[in-house]
Structure formats: structure tokens, C-alpha cells
Amino acid sequence: xxxxxxxxxxxxxxxxxxxxxxxxxxxxxxxxxxxxxxxxxxxxxxxxxxxxxxxxxxxxxxxxxxxxxxxxxxxxxxxxxxxxxxxxxxxxxxxxxxxxxxxxxxxxxxxxxxxxxxxxxxxxxxxxxxxxxxxxxxxxxxxxxxxxxxxxxxxxxxxxxxxxxxxxxxxxxxxxxxxxxxxxxxxxxxxxxxxxxxxxxxxxxxxxxxxxxxxxxxxxxxxxxxxxxxxxxxxxxxxxxxxxxxxxxxxxxxxxxxxxxxxxxxxxxxxxxxxxxxxxxxxxxxxxxxxxxxxxxxxxxxxxx
Amino acid sequence: xxxxxxxxxxxxxxxxxxxxxxxxxxxxxxxxxxxxxxxxxxxxxxxxxxxxxxxxxxxxxxxxxxxxxxxxxxxxxxxxxxxxxxxxxxxxxxxxxxxxxxxxxxxxxxxxxxxxxxxxxxxxxxxxxxxxxxxxxxxxxxxxxxxxxxxxxxxxxxxxxxxxxxxxxxxxxxxxxxxxxxxxxxxxxxxxxxxxxxxxxxxxxxxxxxxxxxxxxxxxxxxxxxxxxxxxxxxxxxxxxxxxxxxxxxxxxxxxxxxxxxxxxxxxxxxxxxxxxxxxxxxxxxxxxxxxxxxxxxxxxxxxxxxxxxxxxxxx
Amino acid sequence: xxxxxxxxxxxxxxxxxxxxxxxxxxxxxxxxxxxxxxxxxxxxxxxxxxxxxxxxxxxxxxxxxxxxxxxxxxxxxxxxxxxxxxxxxxxxxxxxxxxxxxxxxxxxxxxxxxxxxxxxxxxxxxxxxxxxxxxxxxxxxxxxxxxxxxxxxxxxxxxxxxxxxxxxxxxxxxxxxxxxxxxxxxxxxxxxxxxxxxxxxxxxxxxxxxxxxxxxxxxxxxxxxxxxxxxxxxxxxxxxxxxxxxxxxxxxxxxxxxxxxxxxxxxxxxxxxxxxxxxxxxxxxxxxxxxxxxxxxxxxxxxxxxxxxxxxxxxxxxxxxxxxxxxx
Numbered sequence: 020x021x022x023x024x025x026x027x028x029x030x031x032x033x034x035x036x037x038x039x040x041x042x043x044x045x046x047x048x049x050x051x052x053x054x055x056x057x058x059x060x061x062x063x064x065x066x067x068x069x070x071x072x073x074x075x076x077x078x079x080x081x082x083x084x085x086x087x088x089x090x091x092x093x094x095x096x097x098x099x100x101x102x103x104x105x106x107x108x109x110x111x112x113x114x115x116x117x118x119x120x121x122x123x124x125x126x127x128x129x130x131x132x133x134x135x136x137x138x139x140x141x142x143x144x145x146x147x148x149x150x151x152x153x154x155x156x157x158x159x160x161x162x163x164x165x166x167x168x169x170x171x172x173x174x175x176x177x178x179x180x181x182x183x184x185x186x187x188x189x190x191x192x193x194x195x196x197x198x199x200x201x202x203x204x205x206x207x208x209x210x211x212x213x214x215x216x217x218x219x220x221x222x223x224x225x226x227x228x229x230x231x232x233x234x235x236x237x238x239x240x241x242x243x244x245x246x247x248x249x250x251x252x253x254x255x256x257x258x259x260x261x262x263x264x265x266x267x268x269x270x271x272x273x274x275x276x277x278x279x280x281x282x283x284x285x286x287x288x289x290x291x292x293x294x295x296x297x298x299x300x301x302x303x304x305x306x307x308x309x310x311x312x313x314x315x316x317x318x319x320x321x322x323x324x
Numbered sequence: 325x326x327x328x329x330x331x332x333x334x335x336x337x338x339x340x341x342x343x344x345x346x347x348x349x350x351x352x353x354x355x356x357x358x359x360x361x362x363x364x365x366x367x368x369x370x371x372x373x374x375x376x377x378x379x380x381x382x383x384x385x386x387x388x389x390x391x392x393x394x395x396x397x398x399x400x401x402x403x404x405x406x407x408x409x410x411x412x413x414x415x416x417x418x419x420x421x422x423x424x425x426x427x428x429x430x431x432x433x434x435x436x437x438x439x440x441x442x443x444x445x446x447x448x449x450x451x452x453x454x455x456x457x458x459x460x461x462x463x464x465x466x467x468x469x470x471x472x473x474x475x476x477x478x479x480x481x482x483x484x485x486x487x488x489x490x491x492x493x494x495x496x497x498x499x500x501x502x503x504x505x506x507x508x509x510x511x512x513x514x515x516x517x518x519x520x521x522x523x524x525x526x527x528x529x530x531x532x533x534x535x536x537x538x539x540x541x542x543x544x545x546x547x548x549x550x551x552x553x554x555x556x557x558x559x560x561x562x563x564x565x566x567x568x569x570x571x572x573x574x575x576x577x578x579x580x581x582x583x584x585x586x587x588x589x590x591x592x593x594x595x596x597x598x599x600x601x602x603x604x605x606x607x608x609x610x611x612x613x614x615x616x617x618x619x620x621x622x623x624x625x626x627x628x629x630x631x632x633x634x635x636x637x638x639x640x
Numbered sequence: 641x642x643x644x645x646x647x648x649x650x651x652x653x654x655x656x657x658x659x660x661x662x663x664x665x666x667x668x669x670x671x672x673x674x675x676x677x678x679x680x681x682x683x684x685x686x687x688x689x690x691x692x693x694x695x696x697x698x699x700x701x702x703x704x705x706x707x708x709x710x711x712x713x714x715x716x717x718x719x720x721x722x723x724x725x726x727x728x729x730x731x732x733x734x735x736x737x738x739x740x741x742x743x744x745x746x747x748x749x750x751x752x753x754x755x756x757x758x759x760x761x762x763x764x765x766x767x768x769x770x771x772x773x774x775x776x777x778x779x780x781x782x783x784x785x786x787x788x789x790x791x792x793x794x795x796x797x798x799x800x801x802x803x804x805x806x807x808x809x810x811x812x813x814x815x816x817x818x819x820x821x822x823x824x825x826x827x828x829x830x831x832x833x834x835x836x837x838x839x840x841x842x843x844x845x846x847x848x849x850x851x852x853x854x855x856x857x858x859x860x861x862x863x864x865x866x867x868x869x870x871x872x873x874x875x876x877x878x879x880x881x882x883x884x885x886x887x888x889x890x891x892x893x894x895x896x897x898x899x900x901x902x903x904x905x906x907x908x909x910x911x912x913x914x915x916x917x918x919x920x921x922x923x924x925x926x927x928x929x930x931x932x933x934x935x936x937x938x939x940x941x942x943x944x945x946x947x948x949x950x951x952x953x954x955x956x957x958x959x960x961x962x963x964x965x966x967x968x
Contacts, residue, residue, distance in 0.1 A: 165343050165574075174350060178350065213751035217811075219711060221742070221764075221765045221768070223735070258582050262597065283488070293473060297467070308465050309461065
């Protein structure tokens with residue numbers, strides 16, 4: 020059933036369109052933005068996320084001390100001198116907290132950027148060309164999806180050596196199947212649309228059709244998935260670093276700042292060592308998930324019209 | 325239906341094969357050899373070579389893989405590099421605790437999440453809805469280890485009403501009640517993420533159904549709201565939820581690794597970390613294999629449940 | 641009426657065109673049969689004429705149209721356009737050749753990319769083939785919009801801001817902008833309100849005169865094509881059953897199916913109503929398993945023994961018909 024049958028329409032052909040200023044026409048992007056800003060949680064998320072991003076960018080100017088500097092005070096309680104106290108080696112926790120935001124954002128954005136590219140390309144190829152190409156790519160996707168994700172990451176990271184870059188690469192190389200499936204599904208449905216068929220008869224090249232006509236129309240689900248992906252990549256990095264298989268000290272990561280809390284003494288008597296970084300992870304992930312939810316609602320095709 | 329299941333199982337075989345090839349090669353790419361990890365420091369180079377030869381580590385990697393696969397088909401997972409115990413037995417002893425943990429987490433998550441999601445949807449934009457939305461986002465966003473540490477701090481350190489880790493009290497009677505006490509915290513931690521996303525799914529799925537015309541019809545017939553929600557709406561809202569159940573299993577396996585580590589729960593997750601640290605390849609391979617089978621089967625199960633719940637779906 | 645078509649060389653020749661879709665079943669997706677959407681059809685289209693392809697839904701008329709513009713690779717048979725076998729072309733050569741063969745789609749809602757402004761949508765083909773210098777593209781787009789009855793003020797708008805009839809005009813402009821020789825009109829008005837259908841048909845007719853276009857016009861009823869076609873081909877279950885000039889189809893149909901299609905239309909003059917009518921019974925048979933012999937025999941009130949046994953061939957006459965017992 021085509022949409023056409025559902026609509027009643029008046030026909031103002033051959034008339035000049037009502038004199039519309041440019042402001043009246045609403046582009047897709049404007050529509051999405053407007054709807055996103057109506058989503059209260061999403062706006063809260065955006066604000067928090069911007070604060071964290073600024074913190075990461077401005078770290079050298081806003082942190083009270085050098086995050087690697089070893090002061091004479093070991094595991095000092097929060098005070099006027101050390102806002103959030105010092106860790107067991109005597110480094111300023113507040114400064115480490117600020118610098119660690121760089122790690123989390125780098126992992127989240129870096130890993131997701133890598134796997135969005137891989138997933139989009141593979142998904143588009145599978146969906147557009149179909150047949151055995153699709154079959155092969157989808158089986159590969161199944162293989163990657165059947166891995167116990169965290170286990171494989173742990174093994175890979177421990178093999179490649181735990182470091183920031185290796186985590187980004189491993190998460191990027193393993194994260195693509197979800198995107199690939201989404202893109203494949205969208206491409207499968209969009210390539211049957213008449214406007215794509217029209218592109219073919221107009222003699223456009225295949226890359227032009229895929230990248231300019233098909234992919235822009237599956238941007239919404241990719242964007243939503245990528246946003247949630249950034250949040251889970253941040254959790255993943257924190258978990259790995261917490262287990263000692265991620266970012267290694269002395270580089271500060273919110274995850275590895277919590278490692279010491281595995282000892283009962285630290286856990287029970289030195290709360291400032293583990294609660295602030297834990298809250299930072301929660302805050303960062305929460306804000307991104309809020310934004311993802313807002314984006315999903317704003318881009319929901321069911322409520323777009 | 326039956327041919328569909330057979331077909332899915334047949335497709336799963338090459339996928340499973342792919343998983344084993346991939347993980348075998350990754351695991352064996354690791355630098356450093358496992359022999360050095362557990363042989364005494366004063367062993368000579370010759371001793372190490374002898375050991376490697378005995379373990380078959382000098383063969384080309386595909387020969388090692390082929391040997392591993394042949395043994396696997398006979399139900400033999402090989403011997404652990406670190407404890408020399410048969411991997412099959414080692415893993416088997418860990419399966420039950422992990423199943424207990426994951427099973428109770430899943431149960432806990434669904435028992436709370438489904439009704440909460442339904443209530444949240446039926447009272448959209450009420451304070452209850454905002455509260456559950458807030459809590460479900462917290463559940464999705466809080467890292468397992470942070471929540472785990474927080475709960476240990478509160479329940480084991482401050483209030484001292486629950487144990488901080490392990491599965492049984494040392495020197496205790498090892499009774500069922502004791503295990504339950506140990507289970508509470510890790511199961512809760514593992515359940516939060518799943519429960520959080522489940523509430524979101526149930527809510528949006530219910531909201532969509534509640535707007536349908538046939539529900540208006542049901543109401544206009546004078547049906548009680550309780551019946552409308554539970555008989556007409558919920559059954560249909562269940563369908564998209566089933567897919568989520570299938571997706572939860574891999575999440576659960578990943579979450580179990582971290583949770584078991586924090587709570588010293590003697591399951592497969594803890595064994596994973598131990599085997600990674602000691603480069604115990606045969607054990608790692610066995611765990612990967614079991615996890616992959618679980619994921620594949622849970623996906624299949626979700627698809628089958630799907631067709632049971634939705635008469636419109638026919639597989640052939 | 642134009643010159644009798646048989647004195648010219650055809651622009652398009654369709655030879656023994658077949659399009660089968662496999663039906664897959666079972667554990668290993670075995671092919672257990674084929675849906676014979678188009679089952680061996682031949683026809684020619686001459687420059688400047690409009691040939692209409694008419695039949696019920698599922699008879700293969702749209703598949704034929706899509707095979708001609710190379711959107712569906714034919715299972716068998718050839719599509720020869722301007723003397724060239726389209727299947728022999730590949731890559732850049734095919735893309736170039738395609739520009740002479742355009743299509744207007746049925747659904748004006750799915751045929752325009754929702755993310756592109758009308759101006760970009762129409763400029764794109766010109767830019768992709770570098771047909772005009774960049775500086776003139778915008779002017780060219782203005783011209784084409786004017787031609788199809790829109791204005792240049794519409795350029796900066798998105799498809800969702802237009803009505804169905806306007807969208808169809810944009811679709812026509814897009815097909816027209818590369819100055820093609822043949823346009824396949826795949827039920828271009830059947831998704832539109834009746835009041836707008838005539839406007840769009842008139843537009844198509846005017847454009848044909850102005851640009852010497854050749855049309856293959858696909859429709860599911862005879863009503864829409866009466867005023868636009870020079871010749872009409874009637875399709876039934878993947879085969880052409882009758883092909884003749886428009887007046888002949890309407891005045892003296894020879895295939896019982898054609899007669900039945902004509903009889904399905906109400907006649908305004910009550911005095912003419914007590915004619916004999918052919919009324920079809922039952923539904924269109926499944927194209928995966930078409931009836932033996934003449935495909936129409938299951939629904940034909942005039943069917944005899946031979947119709948069940950032997951499939952009639954399409955005659956090679958100017959008024960071609962595939963029937964053992966043609967009317968008149």
C-alpha cells in the first residue's frame with residue numbers, strides 16, 4: 020500500500036507558491052534539532068557532556084596540579100590543598116580525574132569512529148550487492164556477534180599489550196557487527212525505493228548511489244547506535260582498566276583509579292580514592308545515554324511527518 | 325518450524341567453526357610462551373624446549389588447531405597449561421556457579437523490570453514514569469564494578485549484613501541458605517544493566533501498543549483497564565521484548581567476568597581472567613567455545629519464542 | 641495520428657523477453673520453481689509513438705518496463721535500443737547509454753530522495769554526466785521546472801513539501817532533464833487523485849510533442865491509455881495476447897480478454913447498455929504455475945478443447961492476437 024493512497028491532497032499546481040521567506044521551510048536537520056531540544060533529559064545530557072568535553076580539552080589549565088606529580092602526602096584526605104585528596108602514591112586525585120576524561124573520550128570517540136566506518140562499509144556492501152557477498156559478510160557478522168565480547172577483548176588486549184591505543188583499536192575492530200546489521204537492513208529496504216532505481220537509470224555510478232543516495236537515508240539509526248556505542252566503549256575501557264588490562268598507570272583513567280578499591284582497606288577507609296572516579300564514569304555514560312535517547316526519539320521516523 | 329530449526333542449526337555450525345578458528349589464532353598469537361609462566365625459574369633452555377615439544381607448541385599453528393578440533397569432537401578439551409588438570413573437568417566445575425549467578429540475575433531482572441516497565445507505560449509522564457526512567461538509565465549506565473564496590477562497601481563493610489565475596493562462608497556448612505546470602509549482591513549487580521534496558525524496552529513497546537485502535541475498542545467495550553493492559557496489550561508488547569532476551573545473554577556473559585572478579589565468585593568469568601593471566605590457552609579456548617554455543621543457542625531460542633508469541637511469523 | 645509505424649525503423653525492439661523469479665524452499669534454499677513474471681514477449685516501439693502495455697496487476701507489465709530500462713536483468717531474450725543490445729553494455733558505457741532510456745515511477749512518494757532539495761535533485765544528473773557547464777546548470781533546472789509546470793521558487797524545497805501531483809511533475813522533470821529518447825511511464829497517474837490524473841496525462845502528451853519523445857506507457861486499465869496511446873498491447877500472465885492500434889483495440893477487439901477488459905467499463909449511454917458482455921470468472925491464476933494451453937482458458941467463456949491443450953501464438957499481422965477463436 021503506498022502512502023499516496025492514504026493522503027488527500029489539494030493541487031495548487033501552476034500557481035505560484037505562497038511567498039515564503041527562507042525561514043519557513045524546514046529542513047530535516049532543523050526538524051531533528053528542534054525535537055532533540057524538546058527532550059529534557061537529552062538537553063541535560065548534552066550539557067553534562069559539553070562540560071566533560073571542555074574538561075578534557077582544558078585539562079592543563081584547569082587542573083590544580085600535575086597529575087603525575089608525586090607529592091609528599093600519601094592517601095591524604097580531601098583538603099583545601101588537595102580538593103579530592105591524594106592517592107596511595109601521593110598524586111592529586113582531582114587533577115587525575117580531570118586528565119582521565121581525555122582517556123575516556125578518546126576511547127569512546129576513537130573506537131566508535133573506527134567501527135562505524137567498518138560497519139557502514141561492510142553493511143552497505145552486503146545490503147547493496149546481496150547474494151553470496153551478503154551471505155559471506157553476514158556469516159562473518161554472526162561469528163563476531165557470537166564471541167563473548169568482553170572475553171575476546173580481554174584476550175586481545177592482553178596479547179597486544181594493554182595501552183590506550185590498543186584498546187581503541189581492539190574495541191574498534193570488534194564493535195562493527197551491530198552497525199553492519201543496521202546498515203545492511205536499511206540498505207536492503209532503501210535500495211528498493213524508486214528514487215534509488217531512478218538513480219540507476221539516470222546512469223549514476225554505484226559508489227555515488229550507495230554513498231549519496233542510500234547511506235544518507237540510513238544516517239539516523241547509525242547515529243543513534245553510535246551514540247550509545249560511545250557510552251558502552253567508555254564503560255568497556257573503564258572495566259578493562261579496572262581489571263588491570265586497560266590503560267596502565269601512571270596514566271590516569273577513571274577505571275584504573277578504582278583498581279585500588281579492590282582492597283578492603285581502601286574500600287572501607289579511603290572513600291575519596293574510588294567514589295569520585297566511579298561517579299565520573301556514571302556521569303559521563305549517563306549523559307551520553309540521555310543524548311542517545313533524545314536522538315532516537317527525535318529521529319524516530321514514526322513521529323516524523 | 326522444524327525445518328527452520330534444522331536450518332538454523334546447520335548455519336550455526338560454520339559460524340561456530342569460524343569462532344573457534346578465530347579465537348584459536350588470536351589466543352596463539354600471544355607473545356611469551358605459556359611454558360615460561362609455570363616452569364621453575366632455574367629450568368634450563370633445554371628443559372623448556374622439552375616441555376614445549378611435549379605440549380605440541382612447536383608444531384605449526386594449523387596443526388595445533390587441527391589437533392585441538394579433533395580432540396574437541398571426541399569431547400576432549402585438553403589439559404590446562406597451568407594446573408595440568410583436564411580442562412573439561414576444570415570448566416565443568418565452574419559452570420554451575422556461573423549458571424546459578426546468571427540465571428538468578430536474569431530472573432531478578434525480569435521479575436522487576438517487566439511489571440515496572442508496564443506500569444511506567446500505563447502512567448506515561450507521571451512521577452512514577454519519570455522515577456523509573458531515571459532509575460533505568462542509572463542501571464544501564466553504572467559500571468558493574470563501581471556498583472559492586474559500592475554495594476560491598478554498604479552491605480559488607482558498613483552494615484555487615486552480607487558477605488563481601490565468595491560462594492560459601494569459609495569453614496561454614498556450605499548450606500543453601502549460605503549460598504543465597506553470597507549470591508544476593510553479585511546477582512543484583514549483574515541484573516541492574518539488564519533490568520535497566522528491559523524497563524526501557526517494555527515501556528516503549530507497551531506505549532506503542534497502547535496507542536493502537538484495537539485497545540480503544542477493548543476499552544469502549546467496557547473492559548476493565550486491568551484486563552485491557554494485561555490481556556490485550558501486554559501479550560502483544562511481549563513480542564519485541566523477546567528479541568531483547570536473546571541479546572541479553574552475551575551481555576550477561578561479559579558482565580559475569582567483571583562481577584565474578586569483584587565478588588570472588590568461583591565461576592567461568594573468574595576462570596577466564598585467571599587463564600588470561602597465566603596464558604592458559606586450552607582453558608581459554610574451552611570457555612570461548614562454550615560461550616559461543618550459548619550465544620548461538622540463545623539467539624535461536626529467541627527466534628523460536630518469537631514465532632510462538634506472534635502467529636503472524638512463519639518460518640519456512 | 642502519425643505515419644503508420646511499419647515504415648520506420650523501430651527505436652526499441654524487445655525480443656523473446658523472459659523474466660523468471662526463483663521460488664526457494666527448504667533447508668538449503670533449493671529452487672523449487674519459478675514465478676514466470678514475463679514469459680517470452682516480443683514487440684517494437686517506433687520513434688515518436690506511444691505504446692501502452694495494459695493488464696491486471698501481476699501480469700508482468702511493470703517487470704517488462706523495468707527490464708527495458710535495465711533495472712532487472714532479463715532471464716532470457718534481448719532488449720535492443722537504437723540498434724544496440726543493452727545487455728552487451730557495461731560500466732561507464734552502460735551508464736552513458738542509460739541516459740537515453742528513462743522511467744517515471746508509479747509512486748510519487750518513494751520516487752524522490754527525501755533528503756535532497758528539488759534543485760539538487762534535478763541538477764544532479766546534469767552534473768554527473770557533465771552535460772552542461774556548471775554555470776548553466778541552475779538555469780537549465782529553472783527551465784525544466786517551468787516546462788513541467790512548476791517554478792524556480794520550488795528549487796529550495798524538499799519533496800515532502802509537495803503534493804502527489806507536484807511530485808509526479810518533479811519525477812517527470814527528472815526523467816526529462818537528460819533529454820532521453822524513450823521514457824517508460826510506469827503507471828504514472830494511478831497513484832494520483834482522479835482530478836489530477838488528466839493534468840498529468842496532458843502534460844505528458846504536450847511534452848511528447850515538444851521533445852519528440854517515445855513512450856512506453858504502462859497502465860492497469862484501458863481507460864487511462866485511450867487518449868495517449870498510438871498502439872496498445874494487452875498482457876495476460878506474462879504474455880502479450882493482443883497488440884493493435886488504439887482505435888482497433890477499442891472498436892474491434894479480437895481477444896476475449898481484451899473484450900472483457902473493455903466490458904468492465906460502465907457505458908454512459910443507457911441505450912447502448914444491453915449489449916452482450918464478456919464477463920470473466922474466477923481470479924488470475926498463480927504465475928508460478930500458469931495453466932497449460934492458452935493461459936486465459938480458465939477464465940474464458942469461449943474456451944474449447946484445443947485451448948486447454950495448445951497455446952496460441954501471437955499472429956504476425958498488424959492487428960496481432962493470440963487466440964484460437966479470435967472475435968470478429
